[in-house]
Amino acid sequence: MDTRAGWALHTDKYQITMLYAHWKNGTHLRRKAFDLYFRRLPFGNGFAVFAGLERVIRFLENLQFTEEDIAYLAEQEENYDPEFLDMLRQWRFTGDIYAMPEGTVVFPNEPLIRLEGTIMELQMIETALLNFVGFQTLIATKAARIRSIAPDETLMEFGTRRAQEVDAAIWGARAAYIGGFDATSNLKAGQMFGIPTRGTHSHAWVQDFDTELEAFRVFARAFPNQSVLLVDTYDTLRSGVPHAIQVGLELKEKGYKLAGIRLDSGDLAYLSKKARQMLDDAGLTDTQIVASSDLDETTLLNLKSQGARVDAWGVGTKLITAYDQPALGAVYKLVAREENGEWIPSIKISSNPEKVTTPCRKDVYRIIDQRTGKARADLITEVGHPPDESRPLVLFHPVHTYRRKKVKHFRAVNLLQPIFRQGERVYDLPSITAIRKHYETQRQLFWEEYLRLLNPEEFPVDLTQELWDKKQELLRKIYQEIREENGENGE
Numbered sequence: 065m066d067t068r069a070g071w072a073l074h075t076d077k078y079q080i081t082m083l084y085a086h087w088k089n090g091t092h093l094r095r096k097a098f099d100l101y102f103r104r105l106p107f108g109n110g111f112a113v114f115a116g117l118e119r120v121i122r123f124l125e126n127l128q129f130t131e132e133d134i135a136y137l138a139e140q141e142e143n144y145d146p147e148f149l150d151m152l153r154q155w156r157f158t159g160d161i162y163a164m165p166e167g168t169v170v171f172p173n174e175p176l177i178r179l180e181g182t183i184m185e186l187q188m189i190e191t192a193l194l195n196f197v198g199f200q201t202l203i204a205t206k207a208a209r210i211r212s213i214a215p216d217e218t219l220m221e222f223g224t225r226r227a228q229e230v231d232a233a234i235w236g237a238r239a240a241y242i243g244g245f246d247a248t249s250n251l252k253a254g255q256m257f258g259i260p261t262r263g264t265h266s267h268a269w270v271q272d273f274d275t276e277l278e279a280f281r282v283f284a285r286a287f288p289n290q291s292v293l294l295v296d297t298y299d300t301l302r303s304g305v306p307h308a309i310q311v312g313l314e315l316k317e318k319g320y321k322l323a324g325i326r327l328d329s330g331d332l333a334y335l336s337k338k339a340r341q342m343l344d345d346a347g348l349t350d351t352q353i354v355a356s357s358d359l360d361e362t363t364l365l366n367l368k369s370q371g372a373r374v375d376a377w378g379v380g381t382k383l384i385t386a387y388d389q390p391a392l393g394a395v396y397k398l399v400a401r402e403e404n405g406e407w408i409p410s411i412k413i414s415s416n417p418e419k420v421t422t423p424c425r426k427d428v429y430r431i432i433d434q435r436t437g438k439a440r441a442d443l444i445t446e447v448g449h450p451p452d453e454s455r456p457l458v459l460f461h462p463v464h465t466y467r468r469k470k471v472k473h474f475r476a477v478n479l480l481q482p483i484f485r486q487g488e489r490v491y492d493l494p495s496i497t498a499i500r501k502h503y504e505t506q507r508q509l510f511w512e513e514y515l516r517l518l519n520p521e522e523f524p525v526d527l528t529q530e531l532w533d534k535k536q537e538l539l540r541k542i543y544q545e546i547r548e549e550n551g552e553n554g555e
């Protein structure tokens with residue numbers, strides 16, 4: 065999808081329906097603040113890798129209703145007043161946005177994006193923002209899990225053919241790169257984002273020739289130093305690897321090098337060890353082994369524990385579709401309303417305490433221990449109330465409040481950066497390489513306990529005492545009002 069223009073209707077119908085009712089009521093320009101965040105970490109991971117901001121920015125910069133959009137809306141809903149449609153015609157995004165940079169290590173219940181603007185514009189963009197950030201964060205996180213199992217090998221994203229259509233393939237390839245993959249097989253993603261592209265050849269290439277040996281020779285002639293030959297079309301150890309070795313030796317004689325072989329089925333641990341031995345015995349010690357076939361972090365971990373001799377992994381379906389958890393479940397919640405120039409906190413209550421929102425316009429500070437250089441917690445504060453670095457900080461769990469700790473020498477880094485001010489972008493988009501590097505640097509801030517794949521420790525995301533008190537006060541007030549309305553006082 066091209067986000068340059070014509071995507072204002074990439075929203076749920078109810079957003080425009082509510083907007084019309086607001087407009088009729090004269091309340092569509094009232095200012096509100098929303099938070100975008102997620103409630104639970106995906107894949108049982110201890111953190112997520114934030115991605116999707118670049119697309120959010122491009123979407124907002126180009127957001128406007130085209131004449132076709134207006135005509136379509138008029139056709140959809142006979143109630144719409146022509147003046148309302150005219151207002152939409154003129155409309156541009158004029159809000160303020162603060163967001164974490166892409167590649168930031170993030171946790172549940174902390175705002176990844178804070179938005180301030182008219183109710184009209186903030187409701188209108190909700191759906192698209194959740195759509196972009198939810199998917200890209202999910203894939204970047206999945207990629208990070210896979211990378212953590214293979215810190216030294218090359219990781220190639222091969223998922224396009226199995227992705228949920230074009231956008232998932234393209235933006236998924238970008239998210240995988242942010243999460244630590246080295247390359248994608250998708251040339252369009254390479255062209256759009258400057259991601260390195262890599263690839264081998266298919267089974268069809270081999271089947272297209274009378275013999276496997278001929279197929280390998282023809283391919284190697286075209287790419288004398290870059291050939292990675294797929295060796296499992298007929299019989300990996302009795303045909304594929306011996307033929308690849310034969311071609312490798314022919315290349316060597318001419319001063320070239322067989323770059324690699326690819327294993328795509330069977331027991332990848334056993335086959336890679338055998339193939340490595342055969343290649344080494346033939347003197348092709350530089351020829352690498354690539355493996356693919358329904359891989360994910362669990363298979364990779366297993367294969368490595370079995371001593372698989374693989375230099376590069378091609379990962380498709382299970383990465384690009386976030387196979388084991390296909391949605392992040394990001395949410396977008398109203399946290400404050402502006403009245404007479406003052407922000408009034410707002411809360412959404414739920415019978416599930418996890419789902420009770422935290423009111424107020426908020427910042428998120430990463431509290432970093434000066435002595436170890438490691439993150440101790442993320443602290444959510446009210447905007448304009450940063451933690452005082454000159455005094456010890458008492459942190460406590462927002463639900464199990466008896467769980468407390470004191471942090472003495474710390475640095476507090478504000479994670480939410482200004483992105484738009486009154487609709488104008490004030491943020492320079494970092495390069496994809498800088499984003500990927502940012503994630504690597506972020507990882508260094510965390511102890512291993514938070515990074516491990518299985519049963520990681522829960523990283524603390526705390527509220528300041530002040531904010532926690534405000535939330536409790538608001539809860540008390542709302543329940544008091546409900547009791548009064550129901551004549552239950554004194555019971």
Ligand SMILES: Nc1ncnc2c1ncn2[C@@H]1O[C@H](COP(=O)(O)OP(=O)(O)OP(=O)(O)O)[C@@H](O)[C@H]1O
Pocket residue numbers: 328329330331332333334356357358359363366367370
């Ligand atoms: N040694 C191993 N230990 C654990 N899992 C493995 C090992 N070798 C391969 N696997 C995984 O087992 C699965 C094997 O899949 P499956 O049996 O469906 O097909 P295949 O061997 O790839 O053959 P084909 O593609 O021809 O159907 C893949 O997910 C692969 O990554």
Ligand SMILES: O=P(O)(O)OC[C@H]1O[C@H](OP(=O)(O)OP(=O)(O)O)[C@H](O)[C@@H]1O
Pocket residue numbers: 222223225226265266267268328356357358359378379380381382
């Ligand atoms: O298994 P994934 O993680 O999804 O990785 C991508 C898969 O796509 C290709 O298979 P496909 O059968 O589509 O084509 P091929 O004939 O080139 O192997 C490739 O050989 C991998 O097996």
Ligand SMILES: O=C(O)c1cccnc1
Pocket residue numbers: 222223249262263264265266356378380
């Ligand atoms: O280049 C490859 O080997 C490749 C690319 C996409 C999917 N499967 C394999």
